[in-house]
Amino acid sequence: MKNPVVTGGAGFIGSSIVRALLKEGAQRVTVIDNLRSGSEKNLAEVAEHVDLHVVDIRDYDAIAPLLEGAPKVFHLAAIPSVPRSITEPVPSHTANIDGTFNVFRAAAEGGAGRVVYAASSSAYGDTEVLPKVESMIPMPKSPYAAQKLMGEYYASVFASCFGLTTTSLRFFNVFGPRQDPSSPYSGVLSLFMRCLIERRPPTIFGDGEQSRDFTYVEDVAGLCLKASNAPAAVVSGNMYNAGNGGRFTLNQTWRILCGFEGVEIEPVYGPPRAGDVKDSQADTARAVRDLGHAPRFSFDEGLRLTLEWYRANT
Template sequence: MARFCITGSAGFIGSSLARYLVSQGHEVIGIDNLITGRLENLQDVRDEMEFHCLDVRDRDSVTPLLKGVDVVFHEAALPSVPKSILDPVASHGANIEGTFALLLAARDAGVRRVVYAASSSAYGESPSLPKHEEMPTSPISPYAVQKLAGEHYMQSFARVYGMETVSLRYFNVFGPYQAADSPYSGVLAKFITGMLAQTAPTIYGDGSQSRDFTYIDNVIAANMLAASAAANSVSGKVYNVACGQRYSLLETCNLLMPITGYQCQPIFAAARNGDIQHSMADISKARRDLGYEPSVSFEEGLRKTVAWYSQNDGAANRPAVSIAI
């Protein structure tokens, strides 16, 4: 049994990690300031973990909590491209200052490894597909810049302080517990809950834009592999976490129609500033170094997610936990 800390533990990905770790009998410490996270996401494991309502920038409070922790999963962020454009100051504070403060606290507490939630948005609008970790980065939005800066801090702390760090570039994560009631919510959460309510989904742009949608179970598996891999193989490195396939938003709508029972056409709106057109990952590096293999396909993930929202009618209307697309 190991001792883990999850920042952003009341969010979509953080709470999913917490549920998995608790199910495996590990000790779990959760940290979340509840600005975007919801305690309801942890209701089934709240009594089996230690939770602290804190901002990761509060080093004096966070550092003592990390004493004796083996691995920190750093999921805390304001994860939204549009929000970072509208309010770059708040986004900068959470995503850059928060990551820096967390690394200092982990260093001072003697944490062995930090696994960082990086973002595929770091690649920017490069036309080259699939995206691989050795290609130049070209972030567009403040959010993308901030998440890339976090990667550089991870690499710096690995080289300068000898801390083990691994950065995982998530590609469009979706699944249960992702809220859909905010303009910053994940596109699939909004599509699915809208279709189940027989409301036309809104596509920003012409619908040809494509994404490498990645079901949450694949992301949890990648985090666990990153936490346990040999340090000399992975420390200071960056890995794509995805399925290695892409689907356009129109294709996605067509796949969801028979699953949700919705048959009408989507609504089209103007493309959003800062969004990229196409994204697809090369996951060969994660396969080689981590032993990562996505176990849940896109279509299976859609079915699982639709089933969860169908059984949790109120989930889409709770305060949002957003994730950039």
């Protein structure tokens, strides 16, 4: 049998899925990554069990042979940034829509077993009601959110029209080790970690009262594997929230981190960013029912583990 495939497998979340697959018993994992945001360093400790192909998902002819016959495909490759999708909409579109179509097409034509697609909670937009439930009408506020929503639609269509088993997971705000803080588009918690270690104030865009369902990366990787193993008759073509079900503001989060270190550092506040959602919180009932979702890490535990990793690797 061929290897499971992880697109974007050298990235922060993708590399966690690679390690989870190996821990589950996979002998080898095929990784597709153009290494523009991912890094071979993220796979260093498991490199002997990984077949890394440095190709772009926008190149159909390059990825099609790699997906042929794959028992499972985890599609993580993307340009995952709301601000970047606004400042650079064309590459964001081609990667997140054209590239995603290529992955589904190659999986269907190559007889892959199933595809687990990394969707985004940004598709919900701003809702009057929390937590956010899968039955809500999507209201994307940015090109990125619209692109990831289109990926969900393609997942559903490839299931209904082409017989490909697919499941979409709407990731909320994933954090943990190996998240790159070096880019202005980086996740907020990776930036917070670096600022805390360097004892300097972070910049928070807006008043800091925007809230997020922060989810530790190992819980997300675990849910991806559960989605890949769930009965096709139950999950194929469906979308599920992949959050923890909690909610913390950015101000609260920064105070928690400062409390770990026994310091008081006041953040700097900047103007709100276009396309950002005000509040985000997942209703996880459907994922619990169909996928057995059971997050193992509390927010505090995840923050402590992440801070330990950044301290050891900065």
